[in-house]
Amino acid sequence: MPVTTIDGRQVHVNEEGFLTEPSEWDEGLGKALAAQIGIDMGDEHWKAIRFLREDFAAQGETPTLRRVTVAGGIPTKALFQLFPQKPAKKMAYIAGLPKPHGCV
């Protein structure tokens, strides 16, 4: 797995650029990752990203978009506004987690 430098530190990523070591992540890095894909993190963004981190820690897998809505309490419509086009993947990337595997 390649090592890349983001926010002045070295992190392990897969060939697409997703972090492979969730423990290398902190919110400063999340902000830098978001900036790489053109997202300026606000409070609403953080609410979603923190849910992803907590849910991943508890469940061992990245939550799907539906789960962020149902269990995280953030409406689907808002997620599409905060993380346009591909919210599930973009959130996973910013949160330093693997892409979600679930179909729905």
Place this chain on the structure above:
Amino acid sequence: MTSMDTAPAIVPDFGNEASEGRKLAIICSKGSLDMAYPGLILANAALGEGVETHLFFTFWGFDMINKKTMGDLKFTPLGNPATHMPQGLGGLPGITHMATSKLKKSIAELDVPEVPEFLEQIVASGGHLWACRMSADMNHLTEEDLYEEVEGIISASDFIEKTEGAQLLFI
């Protein structure tokens, strides 16, 4: 092997430009529970990938957007060899009810929503729902009878026009 690099960092290609302009049209023509899901799941997946998605409900597929039936679609093993049950069993009283409950339970266990909630999610994700004019006329139904997020009752040619250049799925 570990490779070290300085800038630029590896950034995923979320393909925003590539998916812009990509369209998917799904024609839902079946009203059974098992045949409602493929279209819904694929529509949801396409929307999550930033693909403009339109669903057209026609013939039996109308049951998916008819307020009276959308929450009560059924599954029957009758005439479906893929259940691997003796076909004679399929016609017994109560079998459809039993098979429907079982399928609903399996779907719910995967945290996949029921049809009305699934449509709601698709609309919240930016999906477009259209009802078929001929099916509405045949069944004497108007927009009043349909799920409120259906954008309109349109003709087949209107749908073809709206989905110009789209990839198309007939289910």
